[in-house]
Each structure stands twice: as structure tokens, then as C-alpha cells.
Amino acid sequence: MSVEQLLQTIAGYLNGNDIFTVNTLGMYWDGFVNTVQLVFISLLIGLALAVPLAIGRGSPLKLVSKSIWLYTYIFRGTPLLIQLYLAYYGFAFVPGIQDSWLWFFVQDPLYPALFAFTLNTAAYTTEIFHGAIKSTAKGEIEAARAFGMSKAMMMRRIILPSAFRRALPAYGNEVIFMLHASAIASVVTIMDLTGAAYYVYSRFYAPFPAFIFVAFIYMALSFSIQGFFRHLEKRLLVHLKPNNR
Amino acid sequence: MKKTIHILSAVLACTTLLPQAASAREGENVRIAVDVPYTPFEYRTADGKLTGFEIELGDALCAEAKLKCSWVEQSWDGIIPGLLARKYDAILSSMSITPEREKQVLFSEPYYLTPSIWVARKDSAIDIDDKASLKGLTVGVQRGDIRDNYLSEFYADTLTIRRYATAEDVATDFEAGRLDLAMMDYPVALETLNFLSPDSPYQQVGPGIREPERIFGKGAAVAFRKRDKELAEKFNQALETVKQDGTYDRLMKKYFDYDIKI
Known part of the structure; x- marks a missing residue:
């Protein structure tokens, strides 16, 4: 089926609805794509950053552990909205930045938003993983030592795999929180789901349909994420289930 | 008489x-x-x-x-x-x-x-009447107000439209250099961009816009x-x-x- 045919079918279903036209639904769709893209990329980079940071957070070197602690302290201690404002409006007024190569990234609202979201989620994820690493059972570590494993090997084979499993439920929460927190992206002109809802609201003065529709989309997204993590937990945490013999 | x-x-x-x-x-x-x-x-x-x-x-x-x-x-x-x-x-x-x-x-x-107007930097050479030359430029507008409707209807394919919560946010991003144009209600533009003062970096381009009545109202x-x-x-x-x-x-x-x- 071609795009035009699809649009015509949708237009038929809409049946002359004033607010939900093919035009505004297209806006919601663009918003959906932007939200998913923004959240997915920042979570992915945030996760990649969080693993080494979580290991470093427990490092015996005070300089390393304390500076990582300071980073998570700052990013968890301030509202994401403030971080987003700083990334978007703050950087743009650094003298000389408009003439440098960095301007390409600062100019577009997407990159400052990605920057703020990534650092924020990385800070939370670091603390989640750090907690999980710290709570590794002593027996597992002693057993690994008894096998003569090096520290790196112990980390790779024993501590991290079990820590990830224990961190999974908390991390699933963080992913959902991130999705919900991304609703503030519209304040820096990104047309995310909330931005699209806001546009429809202010154009038709119809807050209820505009926001209830977008709430359902967010809910569907949240439930899909929840389902995904439940599936993962079922597979990976099978050894923690009570034994019904 | x-x-x-x-x-x-x-x-x-x-x-x-x-x-x-x-x-x-x-x-x-x-x-x-x-x-x-x-x-x-x-x-x-x-x-x-x-x-x-x-x-x-x-x-x-x-x-x-x-x-x-x-x-x-x-x-x-x-x-x-x-x-x-x-x-x-x-x-x-x-x-x-x-x-x-x-x-x-x-x-x-x-x-x-009140008329709605385009505002641009004084040092830019924007010809607002030549629609083709506007391609790729970015315009800032207050989200959901009538100028947003106007731009969405007539300039969606030409300009990149950035929508802001307030006119002050448009002015801030204009100053930050993220925008080439802004479209505002005349008194609002006067208040936030102060474009009539001689040392302001902005100027009005093109005439004031009041048509079509369907969008700009009576x-x-x-x-x-x-x-x-x-x-x-x-x-x-x-x-x-x-x-x-x-x-x-x-x-x-x-x-x-x-x-x-x-």
C-alpha cells in the first residue's frame, strides 16, 4: 500500500475530526520518532559511559572515585530541566563558539538535548551499577580469588555479570523515567511527543484531546519497555526464583 | 459638514x-x-x-x-x-x-x-519577497499563536520553523545566533527585540502582514x-x-x- 493510500485510509477513519487531522497525526508521528530517537540514543551512550564509571566509582584511587562521585552528585542533585537549559542556552553564549566547529552541534537543539540527557542518565546508571557491584556476595569474590583469577578477569567474569543481573530491575525503572523526563525536550524547540501535543493544544485550544492522546502514546511506550525488561528478568534472573518443587 | x-x-x-x-x-x-x-x-x-x-x-x-x-x-x-x-x-x-x-x-x-512582521539581523541580506531565496533559513515563532499558523501554512516547505514557549525565548535564541528570522506581533517585537533603536542589531524586513483574515483575524x-x-x-x-x-x-x-x- 502506498503512502497516499495509507493517508487516505486514515483520513477516512478520522471522519472530519477537527483536531486529529492527517496533518496533526503526522505531527504526532514526527514527535514519536523524535522522542524515541532522543531517548534511545542517550540511553545507549549513557549505558556505555556508566559501566566504566561504575567500576571507577569503586576504585581504590581516591582521585578517580571522588571525581566520579562529584559528577554523579552534581547531575543527580540538579533538575534535568536546568541541565537542559544550561546545555541549550548556556553554551550558545560562550564567546567565540559561533565561529568554531562546535557551533554545528550547539546550533541544532538536538545535540544539546542529547548531551544533557546522556550525562544525566549516565549519572543515575553509574550509581545503580555501583550499588549492584558493591553488593556482590563475598563468597563469589572469595571463590574467584581461590581460583587464582586476576582482578580484571574477576570483574569481567564474576562481578559484572552478576551485578548487571541484580541491577536490571532498577535500570528498567531508569529507562522509563528517562522516557518520561524526555517530555521537557520541547522547551528547547524539539518537536517531540509533548511538543506535538503542545502545538495541537495551543492551536485548537483543546487541552484534553491533545494531551490525553499523547498520554496514551507514552503509556504504550512505557508498557513496551516494561514488557521488554520483564522478559529479560525472566530469562536472566531465573536462578533467583523460588523453587517450586 | x-x-x-x-x-x-x-x-x-x-x-x-x-x-x-x-x-x-x-x-x-x-x-x-x-x-x-x-x-x-x-x-x-x-x-x-x-x-x-x-x-x-x-x-x-x-x-x-x-x-x-x-x-x-x-x-x-x-x-x-x-x-x-x-x-x-x-x-x-x-x-x-x-x-x-x-x-x-x-x-x-x-x-x-496590529500587523505581524518579519525581523532579521541588520547585517543579513534577506529578501523576504523572494520566497525561493529563503530556503534553508530558520525562523523562530511563539508556539501555537497565529503567526505559527501562518508560517505552518505558507512556509512549512521553505523555512525551518522553530517553536518557542514565549517571545522572550525567541529573542534569546535570536541573540544566540540560532535564528535567521523571527516572526512576531509588532508590539511584541518592539518590546522584546527593541528593533527601532539605532543600536539594535535587528530590523523589520518587508511590510506588516494582516492577511489572510482567516488567520490574522478581524x-x-x-x-x-x-x-x-x-x-x-x-x-x-x-x-x-x-x-x-x-x-x-x-x-x-x-x-x-x-x-x-x-
């Missing part, structure tokens, strides 16, 4: 007054609601006196229609419900005529319509309850007179250095 118009309008006012005089409102005060401040339309002077273009215009209209009027302050959110609940009898507070509002209230003839008008047709008619006649006898132009020149007459 002018005198005959005066006499005529006075006679007209009398004839419309007669049936009114018989009704319940005889000698009653007409209470007019206004949302303060909205400079320069309505604001308070340092000593607390209510003044502004619409205040003076309203007083002139009441004097012309020989009505006793008083001002009631009311915040914008509840201004139409308050009218319907008889807390006051009219709204004279830059209320634009829209189909949604027309369902609830009765509007007089419009008395002003202008601001006085709102009444639907049943108060006689009162609305009195205001319409008074408006016609002050527009012609120079009172309106005098007030407009006092408060604005651009044309808002319609």
Missing part, C-alpha cells in the same frame, strides 16, 4: 437611547473589564492611575455614547466567564475576534489590528453579552464617530508610532 455629522450622530445616539432608557439599565453604570497590565494598551502610572490606549479609547467611547462607565480589573483567564456571570457588562482588553469567542459573546466592530473588539445588542450598537456608533473625528488618531499617535487603525 463635520458639525452636521456631529448633530446627526447625536440624534442617532438619542434615538438608540430611547428604547434603552425604558429598559432596566436606566442610569446604570456600564462596567468594563480590562486585564492590566498590557502596555501600552492598559497599565498603571507611577501614582496608580489606570491609563493606556484602550483606557482612553474606552473613556472616549463612553463620553461619545453618553454612558457612565467604570473600569473593572480582571485577569485574562476568567474574563469571558466573568462577563457571562454579569460581574461586568463589557470587555475592552485587546480581545481578538475569533469564531470560538463569537459563540459565547457579542463583539462590536473591531477597533484595532482585529480586537469590545465584547458584550449576546443579549446586550443595544449596548453594542451604542459602542459601534461611538466608535464610528471617534474614528472619524480624529479622537482615535490622536490617541493612536500618543501611544504608538505605527498604524493599528482598522
Whole structure:
């Protein structure tokens, strides 16, 4: 089926609805794509950053552990909205930045938003993983030592795999929180789901349909994420289930 | 000639007054609601006196229609419900005529319509009339207001439209260099970008835009309850007179250095 045919079918279903036209639904769709893209990329980079940071957070070197602690302290201690404002409006007024190569990234609202979201989620994820690493059972570590494993090997084979499993439920929460927190992206002109809802609201003065529709989309997204993590937990945490013999 | 118009309008006012005089409102005060401040339309002077273009215009209209009027302050959110609940009898507070509002209230003839304008940097060479040359430029606009509708309809394929929560945010990003153009209501642009001052980096490009009426509206008008047709008619006649006898132009020149007459 071609795009035009699809649009015509949708237009038929809409049946002359004033607010939900093919035009505004297209806006919601663009918003959906932007939200998913923004959240997915920042979570992915945030996760990649969080693993080494979580290991470093427990490092015996005070300089390393304390500076990582300071980073998570700052990013968890301030509202994401403030971080987003700083990334978007703050950087743009650094003298000389408009003439440098960095301007390409600062100019577009997407990159400052990605920057703020990534650092924020990385800070939370670091603390989640750090907690999980710290709570590794002593027996597992002693057993690994008894096998003569090096520290790196112990980390790779024993501590991290079990820590990830224990961190999974908390991390699933963080992913959902991130999705919900991304609703503030519209304040820096990104047309995310909330931005699209806001546009429809202010154009038709119809807050209820505009926001209830977008709430359902967010809910569907949240439930899909929840389902995904439940599936993962079922597979990976099978050894923690009570034994019904 | 002018005198005959005066006499005529006075006679007209009398004839419309007669049936009114018989009704319940005889000698009653007409209470007019206004949302303060909205400079320069309505604001308070340092000593607390209510003044502004619409205040003076309203007083002139009441004097012309020989009505006793008083001002009631009311915040914008509840201004139409308050009218319907008889807390006051009219709204004279830059209320634009829209189909949604027309369902609830009765509007007089419009008395002003500010133009919407394009603003660009002084050092940019933007030719706003050459639509093809605008391709790839970025324009900032307040989200969901009529200029957003205008841009979305006519410039969606040409310009990148960035939508902001407030006009101040547009100004900030304009200053940060993220925007090539901004589209704003004239008085708002004047307030936030101050583009008329000689050391401002911005300037208006192209003429003021008021068309199509479907988007930019018919202008601001006085709102009444639907049943108060006689009162609305009195205001319409008074408006016609002050527009012609120079009172309106005098007030407009006092408060604005651009044309808002319609």
C-alpha cells in the first residue's frame, strides 16, 4: 500500500475530526520518532559511559572515585530541566563558539538535548551499577580469588555479570523515567511527543484531546519497555526464583 | 459638514437611547473589564492611575455614547466567564475576534489590528519577497499563536520553523545566533527585540502582514453579552464617530508610532 493510500485510509477513519487531522497525526508521528530517537540514543551512550564509571566509582584511587562521585552528585542533585537549559542556552553564549566547529552541534537543539540527557542518565546508571557491584556476595569474590583469577578477569567474569543481573530491575525503572523526563525536550524547540501535543493544544485550544492522546502514546511506550525488561528478568534472573518443587 | 455629522450622530445616539432608557439599565453604570497590565494598551502610572490606549479609547467611547462607565480589573483567564456571570457588562482588553469567542459573546466592530512582521539581523541580506531565496533559513515563532499558523501554512516547505514557549525565548535564541528570522506581533517585537533603536542589531524586513483574515483575524473588539445588542450598537456608533473625528488618531499617535487603525 502506498503512502497516499495509507493517508487516505486514515483520513477516512478520522471522519472530519477537527483536531486529529492527517496533518496533526503526522505531527504526532514526527514527535514519536523524535522522542524515541532522543531517548534511545542517550540511553545507549549513557549505558556505555556508566559501566566504566561504575567500576571507577569503586576504585581504590581516591582521585578517580571522588571525581566520579562529584559528577554523579552534581547531575543527580540538579533538575534535568536546568541541565537542559544550561546545555541549550548556556553554551550558545560562550564567546567565540559561533565561529568554531562546535557551533554545528550547539546550533541544532538536538545535540544539546542529547548531551544533557546522556550525562544525566549516565549519572543515575553509574550509581545503580555501583550499588549492584558493591553488593556482590563475598563468597563469589572469595571463590574467584581461590581460583587464582586476576582482578580484571574477576570483574569481567564474576562481578559484572552478576551485578548487571541484580541491577536490571532498577535500570528498567531508569529507562522509563528517562522516557518520561524526555517530555521537557520541547522547551528547547524539539518537536517531540509533548511538543506535538503542545502545538495541537495551543492551536485548537483543546487541552484534553491533545494531551490525553499523547498520554496514551507514552503509556504504550512505557508498557513496551516494561514488557521488554520483564522478559529479560525472566530469562536472566531465573536462578533467583523460588523453587517450586 | 463635520458639525452636521456631529448633530446627526447625536440624534442617532438619542434615538438608540430611547428604547434603552425604558429598559432596566436606566442610569446604570456600564462596567468594563480590562486585564492590566498590557502596555501600552492598559497599565498603571507611577501614582496608580489606570491609563493606556484602550483606557482612553474606552473613556472616549463612553463620553461619545453618553454612558457612565467604570473600569473593572480582571485577569485574562476568567474574563469571558466573568462577563457571562454579569460581574461586568463589557470587555475592552485587546480581545481578538475569533469564531470560538463569537459563540459565547457579542463583539462590536473591531477597533484595532496590529500587523505581524518579519525581523532579521541588520547585517543579513534577506529578501523576504523572494520566497525561493529563503530556503534553508530558520525562523523562530511563539508556539501555537497565529503567526505559527501562518508560517505552518505558507512556509512549512521553505523555512525551518522553530517553536518557542514565549517571545522572550525567541529573542534569546535570536541573540544566540540560532535564528535567521523571527516572526512576531509588532508590539511584541518592539518590546522584546527593541528593533527601532539605532543600536539594535535587528530590523523589520518587508511590510506588516494582516492577511489572510482567516488567520490574522478581524482585529480586537469590545465584547458584550449576546443579549446586550443595544449596548453594542451604542459602542459601534461611538466608535464610528471617534474614528472619524480624529479622537482615535490622536490617541493612536500618543501611544504608538505605527498604524493599528482598522
